[in-house]
Amino acid sequence: MKLIFDKSVPNRRGPRPVESDVPVRAELPQALLRDRAAELPEVSELDVVRHFTELSRRNFGVDNGFYPLGSCTMKYNPKATERIAHYPGFFYLHPLLPQLPEGERLVQGALEVIHELGRRLCEICGMAAFTTQPLAGAHGELTGTMIMAAYHRERSSRKRVVLIPDSAHGTNPASAAIAGFAVQTVPSDETGVMDVEALRRMMSDEVAGLMLTCPDTLGLFHPRIREICDVVHAADGLMYCDGANLNALVGVCRPGDLGFDILHVNLHKTFATPHGGGGPGAGPVGVCEKLVEFLPASVVRRRQDGTYCLDYDLPRSIGYVAPFYGNFGILVRAYAYLLMLGREGLRRVSENAVLNANYIRCKLREHYDLPYGQVCMHECVFSAAHQAARGVRAMDVAKALIDRGFHPPTVYFPLTVPEAMMIEPTECESRETLDAFVAAMIEIAELAELDPQAVTNCPTTTPVGRLDEVLAARKPDLASLPAR
């Protein structure tokens, strides 16, 4: 399909530009102006709408079908929350208003959303306070590790190492590194979870903390979590919980009660805000009591009289991590989702997410290798190692699923499982959908035995086939630029 730039026709116009109703014209000196107009496409409104509609038909979202992308929690995004985020009182509210004199009274509704969302996250997660500023999950990790750095700096300690299990998301070590820490990797044990004995050996005065995903990326809840927290706390290390998988725990147990000191949650996972094809997300960070003073500025507070204000007088704060109060439009959606779900709905989320994952785990374990067979939480990780011996790799299974109308699971992650296929169905999906997916996976497994090439030739139903990624990296074509 053509680029929008290649549909351009000289002097074709889109919507009529707004009329200027002022009797003057600003004449800027030539030296300060661009020498020629930016070569944006010259297209009609219908050209643009058709172009993007055609692009949208080449995309697959949760609304199109089952999207069991492990660790990403592709649950349904309620339409009501989209509508609410576009209410003019939210969408057109300028973020500098509360910084005007007595400006807080102009934004009481918005401050209530932020404060109440934070309060509910505290209750759900068992933390003392939350900041809503981080703009994505990885941004939450960075904020959390900056808080970790501030805590140890305040205690004049020379702790500079953060420990991270080998099954962690790549964002964990990347975030710790840019918060100024050295990263050491803790291996997994034979049951798939972090090796506690190895952790004990790696502990030292230099360890600032441990970043642990709970439940982990294999969908496993670490049975010795309390012991792990004790080991780290004994050396004045902090326990960081990557809450990417919080959807398995909501209403069942709380990371704060388990012993975690810092936690980020991905609102675009557990709290049903859309992923947007790669953002915008939101990654609020919760902390235990002793870390509250380090939270980013500003903090929303509720006064005795029930009104809300912004507190900037925070001498030990790590400072600003976002320009304002976070991705507010995403916070609004998550808050509205929580209102609709209520306490009983939250518990049902984890119960059904875990049931659906175990249903798939049990239905497929005869057909694909299951390296760690215990009861899982919200996701299960298979290996296509058996099929790979016949020339059918995890990526081939993924492409065959595309031809059968499903989005593939996450493949080749976690790194601790060869030919990994990480399946996360979420609580939203029905038994009928799961059965159809299971049937497709079994059919592909059988095809891998009988006719491997029929699998490795997939996909055949998509607008493009498998793309040449080596060519893309060797001769990068990253923009269409006008000829000079």
Next chain:
Amino acid sequence: MPFIANTDEQRRQMLAEIGLTAEDLFAPIPAELRCGELNLPPGMSEQKAREHMARLAGRNASHLVSFLGGGFYDHFIPAAVEAIASRSEFYTAYTPYQPEISQGTLQAIYEYQSAVCRLTDMEVANASLYDGGTAIYEAIMMALRVTGRQRVIVDESVNPIYRKMIRSYTRNLGIELVETPVRLSVGKPDRERIADELDERTAALVVQNPNFFGVIDDFTDLSDAAHACGALLLVSCYPVALGLLKTPGAMGADIVTGEGQSLGMGVSFGGPYLGFMAARMEHVRKMPGRLVGRTADNQGRQGFVLTLQAREQHIRREKATSNICTNEGLCALTALAHLCLLGKQGLRELAQCCADKAYYAQQRLLFVPGVTLRYPKQWYFNEFILELPERAEAVIRRLLDRGFAAGFPLSRYYEGMDRSLLVAVTEKRTKEEIDLLAHALEASL
């Protein structure tokens, strides 16, 4: 139960088929670690939730006639932009890891990267960053990688909110951060001071155009000065202004960043926004964030993929160029749709319209007795500083009561600017509103 499909009967059947009980599902979590019932209210119907949220939205003063800017602008959004961004094939998708069923997102991002390059006159742009502030921070980190140096100069006329963010982020990294004061007589970077600070240890000089005071500049001389000592020039810019203004590329900038909110997104109380970044091709492998490239499929058909991923966290972990994973994909798509609807002529006309209305506002407000322009000899795009006969905060408070958000008090971030009011004008403000503001200001003084 909302958003959950399985009935209780189906749950029982499913458990029976896999030979587990409901209790077995959570057996891995020791009983003593479980929580009791959460102290949260029961769920609401959609109707009740929408009523509740509408009441909260109603307690926000989004109806004020607003002359607030400061880097975040209330521009008109065509209906087609929202229609396109509301297509759920886009907004309910994840990062395009499976390119065959993600060509929509991928081609849109490739086109967005192209549009950013065309707008800024740069050679390569990434798929987006969180916002204009984190984009400057990422650009600084990129400059450190390119130059192998640890010292950064940031001019004080760069948005003070962004400078606060930069200070937070660089605190743990052993980076020497130097903030050079503005030349107060002209509201522009102090060239002599910057020349004194630039040395062979400097990785980057960070400037903004138009700067936080609304003043337009040409940084070609600073680009030459930075390059002469091996440093990079980082320019933060306002994309709508680029419809008219000399581009950072033409000034010799090495990395260009900015806040893309003005391209089709609401001001939305601080986000979601859109950080954009563009650079010279020679530095592409040091860039942070996702990059989409054009390639071909096994039958030679054009297609798009995420590329140069060896820079990224999921491959390089702690050695990655950035920790970014989720960025602002839907906002990038929104900005692209907006730029396409404006088109080559439309963007220029929009920028001219903003400049015209701001110029009119400036002239009209200067008729108010006692009001002057703080930097009278400078050129402006759509924002300028008025000097009032009394404290700006007091005047703003009185004007709020008359229904105007008249602007932003500079004293919030700059010493010695108690009487300075930053006024922004977009195409949404009418002559009538500007005239009414002038009357109200006169009556308030």
